[in-house]
Structure formats: C-alpha cells, structure tokens
Amino acid sequence: MSAALLRISGLTKAYPGVVANDDVSFEIAPGEVHALLGENGAGKSTLVKMIYGLVKPDSGTMTLRDAPFTPAEPRAARAEGVAMVFQHFSLFEALNVAENIALGMEHPPKMRDLATRIREVSDTYGLPLDPYRTVGDLSAGERQRVEIIRCLLQDPKLLIMDEPTSVLTPQEVEILFRTLRKLTDEGVAILYISHKLEEIRSLCDHATILRLGRNVGSCVPRETSARDMAEMMVGQAFEAPARAGRELGEVALDVKDLSLSAPSEFGTALKNLTFTVQMGEVLGIGGVAGNGQDELLAALSGEMPSTPGAVLLKGQPIGRLGPVARRALGVLAAPEERLGHAAAPDMSLTENALLTGAQREGLLSRGFLKWRATEAFANRIIDTFDVRTPGPDNVARSLSGGNLQKFVIGREVLQRPEVLIVNQPTWGVDAAAAAAIRQALLDLAAGGTAIVCISQDLDELMEISDRFCALNEGRLSDIKPARGLSVDEIGLMMGGAHGMDLAHA
Amino acid sequence: MMDLGSISPTLLLASLMVAATPILLAALGELVVERAGVLNLGVEGMMITGAICGFAIAVNTGSPTLGFIAAALGGAALSLLFAILTQVALANHVASGLALTLFGLGLSALLGQGYVGIKPPATDKLDIPVLSDLPVVGPVLFAHDPMVYVGLALTLAVWFVLNRTRAGLILRAVGENHDAAHALGYKVVRVRVMAILFGGACAGLGGAYISLIRVPQWTEGMTAGVGWIALALVVFASWRAGRVMLGAYLFGGVTVLQLNLQAAGVALPVEYLSMSPYIITILVLVIMSAERNRAPASLGRTFHASN
Numbered sequence: 001m002s003a004a005l006l007r008i009s010g011l012t013k014a015y016p017g018v019v020a021n022d023d024v025s026f027e028i029a030p031g032e033v034h035a036l037l038g039e040n041g042a043g044k045s046t047l048v049k050m051i052y053g054l055v056k057p058d059s060g061t062m063t064l065r066d067a068p069f070t071p072a073e074p075r076a077a078r079a080e081g082v083a084m085v086f087q088h089f090s091l092f093e094a095l096n097v098a099e100n101i102a103l104g105m106e107h108p109p110k111m112r113d114l115a116t117r118i119r120e121v122s123d124t125y126g127l128p129l130d131p132y133r134t135v136g137d138l139s140a141g142e143r144q145r146v147e148i149i150r151c152l153l154q155d156p157k158l159l160i161m162d163e164p165t166s167v168l169t170p171q172e173v174e175i176l177f178r179t180l181r182k183l184t185d186e187g188v189a190i191l192y193i194s195h196k197l198e199e200i201r202s203l204c205d206h207a208t209i210l211r212l213g214r215n216v217g218s219c220v221p222r223e224t225s226a227r228d229m230a231e232m233m234v235g236q237a238f239e240a241p242a243r244a245g246r247e248l249g250e251v252a253l254d255v256k257d258l259s260l261s262a263p264s265e266f267g268t269a270l271k272n273l274t275f276t277v278q279m280g281e282v283l284g285i286g287g288v289a290g291n292g293q294d295e296l297l298a299a300l301s302g303e304m305p306s307t308p309g310a311v312l313l314k315g316q317p318i319g320r321l322g323p324v325a326r327r328a329l330g331v332l333a334a335p336e337e338r339l340g341h342a343a344a345p346d347m348s349l350t351e352n353a354l355l356t357g358a359q360r361e362g363l364l365s366r367g368f369l370k371w372r373a374t375e376a377f378a379n380r381i382i383d384t385f386d387v388r389t390p391g392p393d394n395v396a397r398s399l400s401g402g403n404l405q406k407f408v409i410g411r412e413v414l415q416r417p418e419v420l421i422v423n424q425p426t427w428g429v430d431a432a433a434a435a436a437i438r439q440a441l442l443d444l445a446a447g448g449t450a451i452v453c454i455s456q457d458l459d460e461l462m463e464i465s466d467r468f469c470a471l472n473e474g475r476l477s478d479i480k481p482a483r484g485l486s487v488d489e490i491g492l493m494m495g496g497a498h499g500m501d502l503a504h505a
Numbered sequence: 506m507m508d509l510g511s512i513s514p515t516l517l518l519a520s521l522m523v524a525a526t527p528i529l530l531a532a533l534g535e536l537v538v539e540r541a542g543v544l545n546l547g548v549e550g551m552m553i554t555g556a557i558c559g560f561a562i563a564v565n566t567g568s569p570t571l572g573f574i575a576a577a578l579g580g581a582a583l584s585l586l587f588a589i590l591t592q593v594a595l596a597n598h599v600a601s602g603l604a605l606t607l608f609g610l611g612l613s614a615l616l617g618q619g620y621v622g623i624k625p626p627a628t629d630k631l632d633i634p635v636l637s638d639l640p641v642v643g644p645v646l647f648a649h650d651p652m653v654y655v656g657l658a659l660t661l662a663v664w665f666v667l668n669r670t671r672a673g674l675i676l677r678a679v680g681e682n683h684d685a686a687h688a689l690g691y692k693v694v695r696v697r698v699m700a701i702l703f704g705g706a707c708a709g710l711g712g713a714y715i716s717l718i719r720v721p722q723w724t725e726g727m728t729a730g731v732g733w734i735a736l737a738l739v740v741f742a743s744w745r746a747g748r749v750m751l752g753a754y755l756f757g758g759v760t761v762l763q764l765n766l767q768a769a770g771v772a773l774p775v776e777y778l779s780m781s782p783y784i785i786t787i788l789v790l791v792i793m794s795a796e797r798n799r800a801p802a803s804l805g806r807t808f809h810a811s812n
Contacts, residue, residue, distance in 0.1 A: 075690045
C-alpha cells in the first residue's frame with residue numbers, strides 16, 4: 001500500500017530505566033480508522049506524543065504522504081495536518097469555548113468570525129456547542145466536542161484520539177462515532193486509542209497491539225474477538241471474573257431520602273436518593289462523571305454527614321457519624337482518586353495501611369502505633385492482592401496506578417467490611433489487574449458483604465452488579481436488575497446525550 | 506482640638522492619586538505575574554530595589570526619567586533571580602519569593618548607604634494650559650507628575666492585553682492549566698519568565714515613585730509594606746485590572762483621609778485610624794468579589810515538562 005498517509009517504521013524511544021517504544025512500525029491509509037491497543041504502560045501515549053511532536057524519537061522514521069515527517073513541536077505537527085484529542089482534556093476551565101479553540105489554532109480569526117465558524121462546523125458534524133459558554137460549566141461530553149471542533153477547524157488529515165469515550169454516555173458515544181465515520185468518508189485518517197475492545201470492533205479497520213513498548217501483533221478488529229485481542233494485549237490468558245450463585249441476606253445498607261447540598265461551586269447536590277443493598281449483593285451505580293458520584297461516596301463513607309435517618313446500617317441510623325465511627329461499624333469505602341484521597345501519596349504503604357485499618361485491625365494501643373502489626377497487615381495486603389512493589393516501605397506514589405489500586409481495594413477488603421463502597425475501582429487499571437479487583441469484589445460479596453460499586457465503566461458494572469441504577473445530576477434513576485438491561489435503557493437511565501437540545505441559532 | 510475645616514477636599518483628592526500610584530504600579534505587575542500562574546511574594550523586595558536604583562541614577566544623572574528607567578531595570582533584574590529559581594531550578598514559589606523580599610531589603614540598604622539625606626531632582630508636574638487651571642478638576646486630575654498617568658494607562662493596557670489580545674489569551678491559558686498549554690505547544694516557561702520580568706519592572710517603578718516623588722528621599726526600608734499590600738490587593742481584586750485600580754485608589758484615599766483626620770485631631774485613637782485603610786479596602790473588595798472569586802488554577806504550582 002503506497003497510498004499510506006502516515007508510515008511509521010522502527011520507532012524507538014527510551015527513558016532512563018525503561019524503553020517506552022521499541023522498534024514500533026505500522027501505517028495508516030487515508031480514511032482508515034486505526035486502533036492502537038495496549039495496557040497501561042504499553043507505550044501508546046509515548047507513541048502518539050512522538051507523532052504529535054511532543055516527544056522526539058531516539059531512532060526510527062516517520063513519513064507523512066511519503067515525505068519525511070519529523071515534527072519538532074506540536075505546532076509543526078498541526079501545520080502538517082495532524083490533530084489530537086487528548087485523554088485528559090487539555091482545556092482551560094476559566095476560558096470560554098471560543099477562547100479555548102483559538103488557543104489550539106495557528107492563525108485564529110477574530111473572535112466573532114471564529115464563533116461563526118464554530119457554529120458552522122458544529123452544525124455540519126452534529127456537535128452542538130455554544131462558543132461563548134465557559135468550559136468549566138460544560139459536561140464531559142460537551143468538553144470533548146470542544147476538543148474535536150478545535151481539531152476539525154484545522155482541516156486535519158490525521159486525527160489522533162486518546163481514550164475518547166471513557167467519559168461519555170452510550171448515546172454520546174453514538175454521536176461521536178457518527179462524526180468520526182463522517183470524517184473518514186471525507187478521507188481523514190483516525191488513530192484511535194482505547195481500552196474498550198467492543199468499541200474498537202465496531203469502529204476500527206485495523207488494530208496494532210503494543211505490549212511493553214513492542215509491536216506484538218496486528219489484527220482486523222471486526223474479525224477478531226474481544227477476548228483474543230485482550231489476550232494479545234496482556235500476553236497471556238486470564239480468567240474473566242466468575243460470579244458464584246449466592247443467597248442474598250437481610251438489608252445491610254438502607255439509604256432513605258438522602259439529600260445533601262453541593263460541597264463546592266463545582267460539586268453536585270444529592271437529591272432524594274433512596275436505595276437498599278442486601279448482604280451479599282452488588283449494587284452498581286453508573287453515570288457520567290460529575291453527576292454526584294464523589295458526593296455519594298462521601299455521604300456513605302461519612303466524609304459528608306447527613307441527617308441520622310438518611311443512612312441506616314442494619315436498621316441503625318449512622319447518617320451523623322463520621323468516617324472513623326462508620327469504619328468501626330464496618331462501613332468501609334475506597335474513593336476514586338487513588339493519590340490524595342484513597343492513599344497519601346508520599347507516605348509508605350505501611351502508613352497508608354494504618355490510615356484506614358487502625359480501628360478494625362487493632363493497630364493502635366493507647367494512642368501508640370503498633371508498628372509491627374501494621375507492617376504485617378500491609379504485607380498481607382501486598383501478598384493477597386499481588387501488589388507489585390519491593391516492599392511496604394515504598395511510598396504510595398511510587399506504585400503504578402494498577403498496583404496502587406489493588407492495594408487500596410485490598411486494604412478495605414481484608415478488613416471484612418459489612419458494607420463496602422467503591423468508586424471507579426478499576427479506573428486506569430490494566431485488564432489483568434481489573435479482572436483481579438472485580439474478582440475480589442465478587443468474592444467479598446459471596447462472603448455476605450453488601451457492595452455499592454460506583455463506576456463509569458458500564459461493562460464492569462454489567463459484569464459484577466446484581467442490580468443497576470444511574471446517577472444523573474445528583475438524582476438516582478430507577479433501580480433495575482442488571483441482567484438483561486439493554487444499552488439503550490442504560491443510556492436513558494444515565495440521562496441520554498447531554499446538551500443536545502442546546503440552541504445554536 | 507478637632508478642626509475638620511482644615512481638610513481641603515481638592516488637596517485630598519489630589520494627594521489620593523499620589524498615594525495610590527505606587528500600590529497600583531506594583532499590583533498591576535503582580536496581577537500579570539499571577540495570571541501567568543506564578544506567585545511572586547518578592548514584590549516588597551523588588552520595590553525597594555527599584556526605589557534605590559531609581560534614586561541613585563536620578564541623583565547621579567539629574568534626570569528623574571532615567572531614574573525611573575533604572576528602577577524598572579533594577580526591579581526586573583531582581584525578578585530575574587526569582588525567575589531562574591522558580592522556572593529553571595523549579596524551586597518553591599513561596600520560599601523563593603520570601604527570600605527575594607529579604608534579599609531585596611538587604612541589597613537596597615547596601616546600595617543606598619551613600620544616599621541617605623540627599624534630595625533627588627524634582628519630577629516635573631504636568632502643566633496643561635487651560636485644563637490644569639480649571640478650578641477643582643484642574644489640580645485633582647490634570648496637575649500630577651507623569652507617573653500617575655502612566656499608572657492609569659498601564660491599568661488600561663493590562664486589561665486590554667489580557668482580555669483582547671492573543672498574547673494575553675496565551676498568558677491566561679498558561680496560568681490556568683500549564684500542562685494543557687504545554688501540550689498545545691506553548692512555551693510555558695518563556696511566558697512565565699516574561700511575566701515575572703514585567704512584574705519586577707512594575708514593582709521597581711512603584712518603588713521609585715515612593716523614593717523620587719512621594720517622599721522624596723532615601724531611607725532604608727522606606728517601602729514599609731506597600732509591596733505586601735499590593736500582593737493582597739491582587740487577590741482581593743479577583744485578579745482583575747479594573748478592580749486593582751479601584752482598590753489602590755480606595756486604599757490611597759483612605760490613607761490620605763486618615764492622615765488628614767489625625768492632623769485635624771479627630772477624637773479616635775491613632776491606631777484605629779491607621780488600620781482603617783486596610784480594613785475598608787479589604788471589606789469593599791471582599792464584598793465586590795463575593796460572587797466569583799477564582800484564582801488562576803495553576804497559581805503557585807511548579808511546572809515541569811516531564812510528561
């Protein structure tokens with residue numbers, strides 16, 4: 001195929017102590033959607049950063065339209081028609097949509113003309129957007145539209161998308177895919193990075209699979225099963241979580257009419273949440289980020305106290321109690337943010353084990369720390385959950401995301417909770433570690449613990465929940481049995497597509 | 506005995522602008538620095554360094570204009586030290602800024618040893634025919650030294666550049682989210698260094714205004730906390746140029762008024778009068794900024810382009 005738009009051969013990039021990319025080669029044709037697959041740390045980000053001019057390769061060559069392509073900086077890459085939508089949005093919250101877009105352009109027109117062009121492009125591609133709204137007030141889906149329109153205004157030949165769907169509702173994913181297909185019809189090539197294998201199967205023409213920086217294979221996603229692709233990524237077969245049939249016990253957690261005002265300007269108020277979780281049950285709570293997930297976790301863990309009767313543990317009101325008192329009663333929580341919320345980044349694993357395990361593991365004696373017992377507890381977490389670290393003296397920050405997540409979840413699981421609340425238990429965790437964490441949650445439920453799993457990963461929720469509901473603007477949808485729910489139903493429970501009714505006159 | 510009749514409103518308004526100008530100049534500079542995401546607590550040090558540089562050059566050349574230019578250069582030179590520490594050596598902003606203040610106070614005392622008790626050359630006041638001779642309005646608005654108008658023009662310029670030009674947009678973007686700005690290919694460190702130098706130059710001008718016009722003479726530590734007030738003003742003014750000007754004029758006004766009241770023998774303890782400018786300025790600005798008071802999101806965070 002000499003018609004390749006971008007050809008990459010033998011690209012290598014090493015950082016001190018780690019080879020991020022080792023002799024990677026592939027090519028993309030115009031109008032093709034090419035998937036880049038791999039676990040965290042497989043080198044996907046480094047690879048696209050080289051294409052986008054943020055990182056210089058040590059060796060290897062790139063050609064764009066058969067001409068050598070060595071972008072020294074993103075500006076040069078953009079001038080050649082390479083555009084990128086980032087995984088963590090590279091937007092400025094205090095600025096408005098038009099200003100954000102102007103920042104991504106080489107020669108932005110006057111603000112008024114730019115606003116007109118934004119409206120034109122958003123009409124053409126079905127991505128409604130008001131150029132004068134402040135980005136800080138937009139939903140995740142709308143923010144992504146800002147990024148995409150920023151790219152489209154530069155007439156890209158190659159669009160790089162890094163995990164674009166992780167923050168979208170199914171309806172929003174559908175809108176995005178329609179836009180992308182329209183673009184490929186116009187001859188734009190798309191380099192698509194994602195963990196979500198089913199999406200890749202429905203969207204992508206080719207896939208290149210990276211493992212530990214090496215190109216370990218390629219496939220045509222439509223003709224390959226998700227399971228085969230996952231095994232190519234991980235390099236070994238792994239078990240999908242198994243759910244043992246189990247009896248549900250009495251109601252462990254009973255939340256009645258829980259309302260809380262928003263804790264901060266950018267927070268979400270909780271409005272009349274009512275649900276119960278039985279012993280041995282996993283309640284999955286979906287929803288797009290920023291719809292009250294963090295607040296719900298805080299209300300259940302005790303960080304945000306409510307009226308006493310709003311949260312009942314086996315009939316006992318605990319709404320007023322703080323986290324320490326709730327933990328003593330067996331209500332444990334693992335929040336979403338690993339560094340800074342679930343774990344103190346610069347403290348050792350032993351110290352972090354103490355922070356939540358002190359009461360239930362008896363690690364204190366008259367105000368003094370039982371150092372040996374704490375270390376033993378930390379070691380027990382490390383062994384049981386296969387946390388890869390030289391030892392419990394290492395600081396939390398030094399662990400990879402997946403390993404720290406295993407530690408944080410394991411620390412709560414090993415404390416034999418009555419009720420466990422987790423938020424995004426496998427966010428940014430590789431497939432094998434995610435499977436291990438889900439299995440641990442299911443095993444815990446089989447032992448009679450009531451589990452509330454808040455997550456944005458719908459596949460995960462469908463895999464482990466008994467019942468499912470969604471948070472939307474601080475309200476809870478109806479609760480339905482997870483088995484047999486269709487994607488459409490789930491999407492509607494999550495509130496459909498956000499901001500589609502926006503007037504764009 | 507109390508004698509309020511001795512306070513002339515015209516003179517009061519006229520001296521208000523003089524009292525406000527050093528704060529305004531320094532605060533505008535710091536505003537730009539903070540909008541770029543850098544917290545420079547060394548304003549006081551840069552001001553006093555500017556005060557002595559300006560004073561020395563004005564005395565030696567006989568030209569206040571050259572003095573002010575030297576003051577801006579001196580302030581900028583000192584701020585370059587801060588820029589190297591925080592942007593190149595990635596040192597902590599707060600510690601570096603405090604060090605800069607202490608260093609500036611010491612350095613200025615050393616440089617100023619030969620200049621105590623000397624009078625600087627006088628700065629000419631603006632004398633516009635007709636306008637300056639108008640009753641009341643003339644002396645209040647049109648009979649000041651040029652630096653008063655430089656301060657006003659600078660307010661307008663800072664507002665315009667920040668809100669209406671691409672350079673200002675990039676500067677705000679760097680202060681809002683330096684990682685994103687870097688990812689888009691903007692030179693975060695370069696933008697910040699330039700903002701820091703601008704802040705240093707403005708602080709230097711503000712300092713020289715005190716030593717060359719407001720006081721005018723050189724004594725050690727003569728800025729007497731004006732730099733700290735300028736710093737606080739930026740925060741209470743919600744990082745907006747117009748409000749910085751308002752705050753500076755309010756502060757200058759109340760300062761002048763309370764001095765006049767003290768002189769007139771008002772039956773209030775002097776301590777209360779002395780604290781009144783601080784309290785009133787903070788109150789007004791806090792009330793005004795109640796609706797949405799958001800600092801630049803990357804303010805004071807060290808940027809390192811590692812990932």
